[in-house]
């Protein structure tokens with residue numbers, strides 16, 4: 001995690017570059033389902049022999065994603081967030097992966113309160 | 127309340143808290159102090175037209191830059207994980223903040239009193255979005271200790287915004303900051319306090 005030059009680790013790469021990462025998604029940048037950064041993925045039970053139909057990028061993400069968040073999959077697969085979202089969105093649509101709950105725009109006030117209270121209880125004893 | 131019979135099992139879920147502040151203020155240090163994993167790094171890709179581009183196949187040579195963010199993970203219960211995202215505060219990264227803050231419990235704005243101005247931009251952002259935030263003054267060794275109300279007034283903080291002093295290297299201190307922002311978020315929600323911005 002040592003920066004490779006005088007730039008701080010938080011600073012974006014100074015040089016623009018071509019959009020090679022999105023070749024993994026055949027150019028698509030829009031995910032099929034909403035995938036918050038913190039959303040946890042779970043593998044659904046499926047027949048592993050069907051995995052060979054998946055492209056390499058999708059397979060890599062499928063292998064990594066169980067019980068991990070979108071952000072973790074991105075970091076561990078060394079793929080940008082946007083690319084991982086497209087790949088995971090496809091896997092969700094294909095029924096191979098499901099997404100666990102997060103706070104979203106459609107969460108009710110009671111749901112928000114319940115989740116924040118659980119977080120607070122967990123933090124106090126962490 | 128904990129003894130109430132539960133008809134439906136609780137849904138496994140994850141939540142997040144955002145750690146914002148200027149470069150070098152201690153964001154990654156704080157995340158690392160409480161995270162159960164080494165802080166991970168991920169990249170978001172920025173295209174020139176990130177707002178409206180759904181398909182880059184048509185324009186394969188479009189250039190992009192990347193922005194890095196660090197994050198950590200705290201497993202709070204068998205069915206609950208909290209993620210902490212540390213991200214640079216400058217205004218030019220705001221495009222990423224909407225994504226980062228969507229669904230967040232709240233934010234901690236880390237402040238170095240030697241460079242107060244670097245916290246203006248995140249404060250502006252959270253106020254404008256109505257996201258609950260607290261201010262945590264990261265006290266570096268050998269720097270002058272300002273009174274917290276001096277800092278609050280220098281930052282023109284609304285009276286209800288909590289301000290605390292922390293040591294980002296300390297797990298207990300970082301944990302207290304997380305508890306504080308979560309308590310404040312809950313208070314805001316249950317008392318329907320007015321958001322900071324109008």
Ligand SMILES: Nc1nc2c(ncn2[C@@H]2O[C@H](COP(=O)(O)OP(=O)(O)O)[C@@H](O)[C@H]2O)c(=O)[nH]1
Pocket residue numbers: 010147148149150151152153154155156212264265266267292293294295
């Ligand atoms: N003395 C002291 N040093 C700190 C503290 N927090 C961070 N640092 C140091 O400040 C430097 C920058 O911290 P870092 O977490 O990388 O900042 P970031 O750019 O906000 O992620 C590192 O060398 C840290 O070790 C603190 O509370 N006290």
Ligand SMILES: [Mg+2]
Pocket residue numbers: 009010153154155196212
């Ligand atoms: Mg950092």
